[in-house]
Amino acid sequence: xxxxxxxxxxxxxxxxxxxxxxxxxxxxxxxxxxxxxxxxxxxxxxxxxxxxxxxxxxxxxxxxxxxxxxxxxxxxxxxxxxxxxxxxxxxxxxxxxxxxxxxxxxxxxxxxxxxxxxxxxxxxxxxxxxxxxxxxxxxxxxxxxxxxxxxxxxxxxxxxxxxxxxxxxxxxxxxxxxxxxxxxxxxxxxxxxxxxxxxxxxxxxxxxxxxxxxxxxxxxxxxxxxxxxxxxxxxxxxxx
Numbered sequence: 700x701x702x703x704x705x706x707x708x709x710x711x712x713x714x715x716x717x718x719x720x721x722x723x724x725x726x727x728x729x730x731x732x733x734x735x736x737x738x739x740x741x742x743x744x745x746x747x748x749x750x751x752x753x754x755x756x757x758x759x760x761x762x763x764x765x766x767x768x769x770x771x772x773x774x775x776x777x778x779x780x781x782x783x784x785x786x787x788x789x790x791x792x793x794x795x796x797x798x799x800x801x802x803x804x805x806x807x808x809x810x811x812x813x814x815x816x817x818x819x820x821x822x823x824x825x826x827x828x829x830x831x832x833x834x835x836x837x838x839x840x841x842x843x844x845x846x847x848x849x850x851x852x853x854x855x856x857x858x859x860x861x862x863x864x865x866x867x868x869x870x871x872x873x874x875x876x877x878x879x880x881x882x883x884x885x886x887x888x889x890x891x892x893x894x895x896x897x898x899x900x901x902x903x904x905x906x907x908x909x910x911x912x913x914x915x916x917x918x919x920x921x922x923x924x925x926x927x928x929x930x931x932x933x934x935x936x937x938x939x
Contacts, residue, residue: 706760706767716757720750723771727753730772734779745779752778765876765916773918777833827921834922837913841883843906851906861896862904863932866911868894870933876916879909 702719709715720727724741731739731749739745755778756771764770835845853859868890869875878884885905891898901908911929914922923930 703762703767706757707762709757716754719757720753723753726768727775730775731779734776735783745782748778748782749775765873765880769880770918776836777829777918780829780833830919830922834910834913834919838910841909847906848910851904853904853907858904859928861900862908862911863929864894865890865896865901865908866915866929867932867936869912870915871936876912879912880916885909
């Protein structure tokens with residue numbers, strides 16, 4: 700996409716950075732309002748924070764992060780949530796721990812190396828708590844929540860390997876990644892054709908696969924650590 704190329708070029712071009720910000724002010728306001736869950740105007744304190752976050756997204760963007768605007772939205776959301784959490788008595792850790800305690804999650808019931816362990820260890824890691832909160836907001840857009848993963852996460856080594864194969868296929872095909880992240884489409888038939896994973900398996904693990912794609916293609920430094928086996932599969936596929 701043209702905007703993705705512009706974002707890459709803007710890293711070393713202050714004029715292009717200014718132009719991108721000017722052209723996307725309404726987008727920035729929309730993202731800030733969504734993160735704050737209230738209307739944000741240019742006179743609100745959140746506005747300069749959102750502008751700085753957009754500039755930060757330009758500085759840190761690379762094509763392997765997927766669509767620039769999706770990445771920028773994530774960074775803006777993160778900074779606004781951090782700001783609101785900092786000035787509120789309800790810090791981000793409170794939101795995520797509320798999310799966890801409400802569902803009474805235990806590590807044994809999750810039974811997976813990735814998201815289950817992340818949820819439990821969140822009690823000791825504020826950054827991880829924030830990431831759990833943010834990914835949950837994204838997953839709501841797909842029609843489910845972080846806690847729904849308890850019923851659809853892969854448990855055996857074989858199932859994890861198949862999920863990793865599917866996630867790697869999607870991540871290594873930017874058009875499919877964009878369809879899943881932006882249009883909320885799960886390219887079932889294409890995945891079946893190219894990975895030879897059964898429809899029944901994909902339907903059972905769809906939510907987990909979508910979550911893994913969002914994490915591995917987004918700015919989730921802590922959560923991605925818990926999906927190392929997927930990272931390895933992605934790299935292996937890229938080398939073929």
